Amino acid sequence: xxxxxxxxxxxxxxxxxxxxxxxxxxxxxxxxxxxxxxxxxxxxxxxxxxxxxxxxxxxxxxxxxxxxxxxxxxxxxxxxxxxxxxxxxxxxxxxxxxxxxxxxxxxxxxxxxxxxxxxxxxxxxxxxxxxxxxxxxxxxxxxxxxxxxxxxxxxxxxxxxxxxxxxxxxxxxxxxxxxxxxxxxxxxxxxxxxxxxxxxxxxxxxxxxxxxxxxxxxxxxxxxxxxxxxxxxxxxxxxxxxxxxxxxxxxxxxxxxxxxxxxxxxxxxxxxxxxxxxxxxxxxxxxxxxxxxxxxxxxxxxxxxxxxxxxxxxxxxxxxxxxxxxxxxxxxxxxxxxxxxxxxxxxxxxxxxxxxxxxxxxxxxxxxxxxxxxxxxxxxxxxxxxxxxxxxxxxxxxxxxxxxxxxxxxxxxxxxxxxxxxxxxxxxxxxxxxxxxx
Amino acid sequence: xxxxxxxxxxxxxxxxxxxxxxxxxxxxxxxxxxxxxxxxxxxxxxxxxxxxxxxxxxxxxxxxxxxxxxxxxxxxxxxxxxxxxxxxxxxxxxxxxxxxxxxxxxxxxxxxxxxxxxxxxxxxxxxxxxxxxxxxxxxxxxxxxxxxxxxxxxxxxxxxxxxxxxxxxxxxxxxxxxxxxxxxxxxxxxxxxxxxxxxxxxxxxxxxxxxxxxxxxxxxxxxxxxxxxxxxxxxxxxxxxxxxxxxxxx
Numbered sequence: 104x105x106x107x108x109x110x111x112x113x114x115x116x117x118x119x120x121x122x123x124x125x126x127x128x129x130x131x132x133x134x135x136x137x138x139x140x141x142x143x144x145x146x147x148x149x150x151x152x153x154x155x156x157x158x159x160x161x162x163x164x165x166x167x168x169x170x171x172x173x174x175x176x177x178x179x180x181x182x183x184x185x186x187x188x189x190x191x192x193x194x195x196x197x198x199x200x201x202x203x204x205x206x207x208x209x210x211x212x213x214x215x216x217x218x219x220x221x222x223x224x225x226x227x228x229x230x231x232x233x234x235x236x237x238x239x240x241x242x243x244x245x246x247x248x249x250x251x252x253x254x255x256x257x258x259x260x261x262x263x264x265x266x267x268x269x270x271x272x273x274x275x276x277x278x279x280x281x282x283x284x285x286x287x288x289x290x291x292x293x294x295x296x297x298x299x300x301x302x303x304x305x306x307x308x309x310x311x312x313x314x315x316x317x318x319x320x321x322x323x324x325x326x327x328x329x330x331x332x333x334x335x336x337x338x339x340x341x342x343x344x345x346x347x348x349x350x351x352x353x354x355x356x357x358x359x360x361x362x363x364x365x366x367x368x369x370x371x372x373x374x375x376x377x378x379x380x381x382x383x384x385x386x387x388x389x390x391x392x393x394x395x396x397x398x399x400x401x402x403x404x405x406x407x408x409x410x411x412x413x414x415x416x417x418x419x420x421x422x423x424x425x426x427x428x429x430x431x432x433x434x435x436x437x438x439x440x441x442x443x444x445x446x447x448x449x450x451x452x453x454x455x456x457x458x459x460x461x462x463x464x465x466x467x468x469x470x471x472x473x474x475x476x477x478x479x480x481x482x483x484x485x486x487x488x489x490x491x492x493x494x495x496x497x498x499x500x501x502x503x504x505x506x507x508x509x510x511x512x513x514x515x516x517x518x519x520x521x522x523x524x525x526x527x528x529x530x531x532x533x534x535x536x537x538x539x540x541x
Numbered sequence: 542x543x544x545x546x547x548x549x550x551x552x553x554x555x556x557x558x559x560x561x562x563x564x565x566x567x568x569x570x571x572x573x574x575x576x577x578x579x580x581x582x583x584x585x586x587x588x589x590x591x592x593x594x595x596x597x598x599x600x601x602x603x604x605x606x607x608x609x610x611x612x613x614x615x616x617x618x619x620x621x622x623x624x625x626x627x628x629x630x631x632x633x634x635x636x637x638x639x640x641x642x643x644x645x646x647x648x649x650x651x652x653x654x655x656x657x658x659x660x661x662x663x664x665x666x667x668x669x670x671x672x673x674x675x676x677x678x679x680x681x682x683x684x685x686x687x688x689x690x691x692x693x694x695x696x697x698x699x700x701x702x703x704x705x706x707x708x709x710x711x712x713x714x715x716x717x718x719x720x721x722x723x724x725x726x727x728x729x730x731x732x733x734x735x736x737x738x739x740x741x742x743x744x745x746x747x748x749x750x751x752x753x754x755x756x757x758x759x760x761x762x763x764x765x766x767x768x769x770x771x772x773x774x775x776x777x778x779x780x781x782x783x784x785x786x787x788x789x790x791x
Contacts, residue, residue: 510633
């Protein structure tokens with residue numbers, strides 16, 4: 104049976120475990136219909152030209168984990184930013200782990216989607232926000248919506264800021280030979296509120312894992328959201344991340360994506376600017392090798408005037424790895440005085456590595472500043488000689504230059520411990536000890 | 542210390558150095574002068590080991606060891622330092638971190654532990670004060686947005702930190718105003734000792750008023766066409782290079 108058929112036919116079993124009377128269930132049923140008619144995207148579709156899901160569709164994924172698996176904190180401590188205190192929403196094989204988590208209802212709600220979908224006190228928020236910005240057309244988003252049940256639910260009321268950053272972590276234990284996960288996150292940040300969130304998917308074995316995740320972020324007037332995605336998963340873990348951001352007046356949303364691991368990673372990052380004087384920031388560092396594949400598809404839709412967007416993605420590709428960057432910017436006719444900037448710079452350090460990069464600008468307003476630039480290159484020979492002539496060996500010199508290349512993306516990380524972590528990950532990934540910390 | 546014997550070097554099959562002979566002994570300062578395109582910068586790059594240049598004939602020998610097939614970083618560990626004519630901008634790496642990395646890599650090559658942070662800071666402070674370098678400057682990205690003069694001063698700062706056996710200053714005077722020239726020259730002079738040597742590559746004799754050479758060589762068309770004492774620099778300043786070009790063709 105194909106993965107699509109397996110998913111569709113398991114929907115009835117899924118319905119036994121959710122409240123089918125809840126208004127959200129109608130949304131699920133509609134979404135399933137959309138997925139059923141469209142199926143998995145194929146390379147014939149422009150948006151999936153360079154990323155094939157074929158090999159994943161042939162894997163016999165378990166759709167519901169059989170049992171509740173537990174993990175000891177010490178086994179997984181390294182996957183948290185353990186140098187600082189954080190709220191934690193942790194899932195083990197798709198099931199919430201209260202033991203590893205630290206949730207709160209103290210002035211803010213940092214808890215579970217399953218509670219938000221079942222408890223009456225959240226009903227109003229769910230009605231207003233759930234599946235409101237996520238695409239109803241995209242088949243993979245619909246697939247997630249159809250099976251939406253668990254994930255992170257974060258609600259930050261007006262003028263509030265949680266005392267510490269929030270970590271959303273999904274572990275896969277490998278107790279299933281191959282596991283499919285579909286987390287669904289809803290993040291609502293009200294007027295003048297602020298939040299910092301880290302998200303990570305971590306498989307603990309080399310068993311196959313496929314995660315098809317959907318995150319909806321709503322930033323109200325003057326809200327500030329910092330979202331960090333750490334994609335450093337095990338060799339057989341694949342991730343399709345569908346993130347939708349709805350922004351209002353004067354809000355600032357920063358999404359940083361660090362892609363170092365995993366087998367296949369597809370990031371669909373969509374920003375909708377429903378207001379004025381706001382800023383949308385998308386930054387990414389990708390460093391991959393072997394046969395890894397990372398695909399960044401971004402969309403910024405400038406709907407109203409006087410807004411900014413900044414995109415800066417750096418990629419370093421070794422061995423047989425492949426990268427994709429597709430950055431779409433739409434500026435509506437009334438969205439005058441838009442400033443939209445996009446940069447995608449890549450270094451290929453192997454003859455067999457590939458990058459496909461494509462800016463896609465659709466500008467209907469006439470008084471705007473939009474710029475885009477893609478570069479694909481090798482390391483600068485003169486810079487290499489300069490460093491080597493100071494006694495820095497070739498390997499370290501190369502690492503230093505690549506580190507420097509990725510550095511502007513790290514500069515805007517606002518959690519110092521995270522910055523150090525990422526810095527170390529980059530050094531490890533490049534196979535050197537740089538001899539200094541940030 | 543350094544012996545260059547019948548050195549020929551080419552880039553992309555174009556011969557630039559056509560048989561250079563030069564001997565530099567410890568404690569000496571040699572000036573290499575010559576018109577544009579005579580091969581001055583190529584010579585310095587070849588001594589420092591830039592791979593783009595192919596040595597087709599001859600040898601570069603440091604302390605009796607032929608440097609053929611020795612990488613630029615190993616040459617640096619053996620005590621060769623090149624002050625670049627055009628220092629490369631490296632955004633994202635601060636001057637301090639760069640120096641720490643360079644010094645500790647040099648120590649590693651000698652089998653030494655990393656320099657303790659306290660000693661490193663002391664060394665940085667001492668050398669930056671000697672070259673009148675502002676502390677803020679040290680946390681800036683290496684050469685990024687530096688003025689011409691700042692870049693050159695930073696090169697000499699690196700030289701002071703690394704304390705090379707053989708320093709090659711490639712057009713260090715270009716881009717320096719008179720005050721900066723004095724500071725930089727002072728820095729170089731303080732580093733001079735009976736155990737090290739300096740090769741100064743320059744267009745003009747101005748720098749040589751501050752860093753006084755023991756020998757002056759004139760490079761033309763990839764060869765040393767004339768050598769002499771420091772008076773030769775003055776003669777060149779007065780007469781230009783044309784008379785030497787003519788002499789060379791005769």
